[in-house]
Amino acid sequence: MSAWKAKRFWDVAEVIETEGGFTVVLDGRAVKTPAKSALVVPTRAMAQAIAVEWDAQEGEINPHTMPVTRSANAAIDKVTHQHAEVADMIAAYGDADLTCYRAESPIELVQRQSQQWDPLLEWAAETFGTRLYPVSGVMHAPQDPKVLSVLSDHVHAMDAFTLTAFHDLVGLSGSLIIGFAALKDHRPVADLWELSRLDDIWQAEQWGEDDEAQEQAAVKETAFVEAKNFHNLACASE
Structure with missing residues (x-):
């Protein structure tokens, strides 16, 4: 466009x-x-x-x-014709989900991540009957392929309009779990966006706000909210 x-x-x-x-x-x-x-x-x-x-x-x-x-154009012109590829790309976030990668220090950040992200993983386990596990550090630690397969099946089952919204929710947040939580109204969309920025918020608290970073975050937040709104519209009843 x-x-x-x-x-x-x-x-x-x-x-x-x-x-x-x-x-x-x-x-x-x-x-x-x-x-x-x-x-x-x-x-x-x-x-x-x-x-x-x-x-x-x-x-x-x-x-x-x-x-x-x-978003409607994207759903019709792109996602409809590349549904499996888009679903695979988004489902892959589960193997390196933002909510699973935890700091090793300082203890205050470690505790905050646990307090705010663990409930999301618990909710996902209850919702999908399968669980992603957190790891410490930044090195990639593969999740159980059977768990990833279950989550991938849920992504592939989405229609083109839902998948279009989900693409943005997951891509902007860096989390398959946060994307699912947004689709299923587990938490208000603003709260979920804040959860996706936990590390950035921590850094800003320690070193101060960066004007350029704030502007970029605001643009992404708007897009995140718009993606959730698009999904709501796609599911709206008469």
Whole structure:
């Protein structure tokens, strides 16, 4: 979508029901994805959110202000056609999950990681019937392949729209477990984002805030929240 240069040419963006779901029409013309596929989404709520984004455009179309449209395009143009590859890529995070890699020192950080991340691993064990185990240090320590297979099966079972959201939730947080917790509303999305930044927050407490790092974190947090919102829209009932 970064190549879009078109300017607003329509007066009204409307939602209509169509084969396979819902779409948005601009003065009666159906919206297409960048790959020229039909923009058909699974719920009316998602289509309405997309229509709002199109209605908000003034002058040149700015895709950076259209997160739902962008994610829907990705689900249709990319994830639908590369579902297995995307699922494999995301499931692989389980073998090096952020919540499993613990500091060896100082003791205060070790305790904070245990206090905040252990409950997530416990929840995942109860939810999926299988468990990832924490390790100390930064060297890679492989998890049980049987455990990873169970988690991977859950990822592969996702539809394209859910997997699109999950891709961002996991990639931005660095944690398959945090991504699952977001999808399943285990904790508020803001809390989960904070859990993903535990180490960064610790460092800032010790050495002070870095303005550039804060700006980058804010951009990522916005994207994390948008991914969760996209999933909510994909699951919304009529």
